[in-house]
Amino acid sequence: MAGSSERMLRLLSLLQTHRYWTGPELADRLDVSERTLRRDVDRLRGLGYPVDATRGAAGGYQLQAGASLPPLLVADDEAVAIAVGLQASAGTGTSALDDATVRALSKIVQVMPPRLRRRVKALQDYTDRGPMYGGPAIDAVLLSVLAQTCRDDERLEIVYRRADGEGGRRTVEPHRLVSRGRRWYLVAYDLGRGDWRTFRVDRMSEPRATGTRFRQRELPAPDAATFVSEKIAALRPTIDVAFTVHAPPAQVKQAVRRWGTVEAAGDGRSRVTMTVDTFDWVVFVLAAVGAPYEQAEPPELIEHLRRTGGLLAGV
Template identity: 55%
Template sequence: MSTSARMLRLLSLLQTHRYWPGGELADRLEVSGRTLRRDIERLRDLGYAVDAVRGVAGGYQLRAGGSLPPLLLEDEEAVAIAVGLQQAAHGSVSGIEETSVQALTKVIALMPPRLRRQMDALRSQTDNLVWGAPSAVDPAILTALAQACRDDEPLHFTYTARDAEPTERWVEPHRLVSLGRRWYLVAYDRDRQDWRSFRVDRIEAPRATGQRYRPRELPGGDALAFVQAGIRRIPQRYDVRVRVAADAEEVARVVARWGEVTPYDGGCVLTMSVDDLHWPVMVLAQLGAEFTVESPDELVEMVARVAETFARALV
């Protein structure tokens, strides 16, 4: 039996009785007393409270509150599961939001205290506006940033901005924002003496200082709006213009702050500046109204390809 399988069996046995004599527990696992003691220490290192009674009649038991089935995952695996459930809970997968919230609560409750503190930080320090599939983000970096936001702890990290060389940053982290397929850190940049948003997938080697800072007030107070405003200022690859046969207010509710909607000739005109045409295609599909793409030509071609794909699926 592998070490991981044996520890899973050990935890299962500890849950069935409040107290296990050491000899009986070792016999059940078919290991020596020395191996059993090492496995108990491994469980403690993972954050599970296992009390021991020494002596000839000694044994082990889970401390009160430790009787729930534990989560035997590597740190990054546990955080990845909780992050995925959090994204679903915020609407990244339609129709399972309530179920995801329930599952997320259970998963975090089963984590060892150390991992639970990381996920509590991630949940409490994140603002969300979700669509599409998430980008690749290192869970360890994500949780390190979340805990720094929660604890008002300055950070050093290496950052590679768009089309730029890596630079060293010294910041006061304020808030994490989950926006579409990206994660962003909103922070006060001490070297530039101004607020900045940083894409988390471009952050490397965040290093906590162990110090504390007095939180500053973010202009406008809304981290999500701050990130969105910054993205709109970045030159985008495509200028989108679409005539939509739908009420301007209905279209504006779908587009939110990511485009401009102008009433026109019984319908409206939707304009957007984007770096990726998948987003306007998703918006147009969600509208459920007739439309005509006026520009760019690349969007016309993408809509045609998507239409062909769906048409073939109906055959």
């Protein structure tokens, strides 16, 4: 007969399939008497697991949804699947969900044995499909270390590769992770440069929590998300564009959203003005609206639209 703790975990694993188990079935699976089974079920209830029981000859047990989420028991394959799924969904653009995703990923990876971490990394490498599927793939272990050091106000060492390919080790005081444009950024105070910096997470490697705690400095921005947005905007050259679309403003606004201004141009048309860092944004808007355009400015935009149209048409 298994020990009490081992038996309880086995019972919980069976009940979390959410199928209905008769008392004799469960007792037989656990190699215990039905009396012992009842005591084990009562212990699970005391831990917050809502186990329903039905009396009688056909009586049995089933785990139901409760008012709060009790601790979950997952197998190795399930833990790996959860970690890979969370990593893939991180950075979807919904900041509240992104934060929750990283916190959940951090908790799971932190308790994973090395053999499972290696499986997560192997699956990430195998399933990485590039920016079209959500930007560069991020190592779940890396994201977990960053989240933990932000949470614990712990200095961090990283190897960082700049846009020009130059790399080196940095020691930073991490402040917060921010998701922007399907990328993750770490906002941190760079001790070597004596200033605040944003670091693209996909350019980081070899993270090491130093164990040294620090007091958070005052960020020179209202919040971390604003700081990242301002830094990105300062680095990107921008272009003012304008074009007329043969579609009503209400329809065009659904595609442009907050990225530009839409005004009625008469005859069911709309005049759109935008400030972009690439003409591809205009291509995306026109494709989303699905209507002809005219009066596009500047001339380089017209050439880009013609070239893209020919490429898509196979000309």
